Amino acid sequence: MGLVTITRESLVDGRPLSEERARAWCAQLEAGDILYFPETPIAIPNDDLAFLLGQQQTDSSLHKNIAYKPIIDKLSGVDTKTADAAAVSRLQSIMRKYSQTVVKFLTEFLSPYHANWKLDYASFRPQEEQGRDLSLRRRNDLLHTDAFPTRPTHGARILRFFNNIHPTRTRDWVVGDPFAKMVHEFAPKEIAPEPDSAGSRAMKSLGRAVGLGAAIPSLKRSPYDDFMMRFHNFLKENPRFQSESPKYPWNFPAGSSWMVYTDTVPHAVLAGQYALEQTFLVSPEALVAPETSPLKVLEGIAGAPLV
Numbered sequence: 001m002g003l004v005t006i007t008r009e010s011l012v013d014g015r016p017l018s019e020e021r022a023r024a025w026c027a028q029l030e031a032g033d034i035l036y037f038p039e040t041p042i043a044i045p046n047d048d049l050a051f052l053l054g055q056q057q058t059d060s061s062l063h064k065n066i067a068y069k070p071i072i073d074k075l076s077g078v079d080t081k082t083a084d085a086a087a088v089s090r091l092q093s094i095m096r097k098y099s100q101t102v103v104k105f106l107t108e109f110l111s112p113y114h115a116n117w118k119l120d121y122a123s124f125r126p127q128e129e130q131g132r133d134l135s136l137r138r139r140n141d142l143l144h145t146d147a148f149p150t151r152p153t154h155g156a157r158i159l160r161f162f163n164n165i166h167p168t169r170t171r172d173w174v175v176g177d178p179f180a181k182m183v184h185e186f187a188p189k190e191i192a193p194e195p196d197s198a199g200s201r202a203m204k205s206l207g208r209a210v211g212l213g214a215a216i217p218s219l220k221r222s223p224y225d226d227f228m229m230r231f232h233n234f235l236k237e238n239p240r241f242q243s244e245s246p247k248y249p250w251n252f253p254a255g256s257s258w259m260v261y262t263d264t265v266p267h268a269v270l271a272g273q274y275a276l277e278q279t280f281l282v283s284p285e286a287l288v289a290p291e292t293s294p295l296k297v298l299e300g301i302a303g304a305p306l307v
């Protein structure tokens with residue numbers, strides 16, 4: 001597990017990218033590496049950057065955590081009652097363009113994936129990460145693996161692409177040991193996966209009881225999702241894990257990009273301001289080394305299918 005640096009020259013020289021090269025990058029991601037671009041391959045027009053960097057932490061309501069949902073072309077996290085309508089519309093168009101540019105780049109760069117990924121949310125993160133006042137489970141500065149409370153993936157992997165758009169400052173991360181090692185070392189019996197656990201059954205009957213089960217499939221977590229969510233919470237709430245597990249710092253410079261499977265690479269962001277990010281859910285069929293996926297690791301422990 002480490003950082004794989006991809007320079008602009010290597011991208012230009014390698015055009016068109018071979019299928020073999022793309023598979024090797026997928027394999028490195030799946031093994032827990034971070035693919036790092038010292039110079040981002042994502043072109044963001046200067047006036048778009050200036051607009052995003054102009055979103056200061058003042059009285060503007062545009063500075064919350066802002067999500068963009070590309071499938072329905074919608075922004076959330078912006079208080080449209082108080083924010084200036086023209087600014088909201090500008091932000092939406094910048095996010096739309098950012099999302100499309102990342103998709104276009106990765107469609108070729110990670111060609112084995114694009115037929116089998118689901119485009120998830122993009123986000124704009126204008127707040128200073130150091131010293132944010134968030135509840136424990138929402139804190140970004142505690143080492144954790146990602147799981148989405150309202151968007152279960154049923155075994156699909158969470159792949160995230162980031163841009164540090166701050167003009168001068170680094171975005172400071174730490175990452176931890178690979179998932180398979182961590183699960184064995186830190187997951188005690190009470191959070192070990194159980195096929196069709198009581199929690200998962202309760203979740204399903206709750207969904208049915210309130211008439212949501214069929215209408216909102218996203219509420220139906222598989223035992224896999226149930227475990228991944230509990231594991232996220234467990235890591236953040238576990239002082240022994242936070243203090244004793246190995247941590248490797250990576251400071252991503254201004255103007256760089258990186259991507260990583262955040263569902264298995266434990267990560268925390270300690271400092272930095274202004275980032276853009278696009279998430280992809282990569283389905284198990286697309287993986288080049290499915291046997292190393294968290295689903296297979298957990299099914300190996302549970303001895304039963306988890307989705």
Ligand SMILES: [Fe+2]
Pocket residue numbers: 144145146262267
């Ligand atoms: Fe995270």
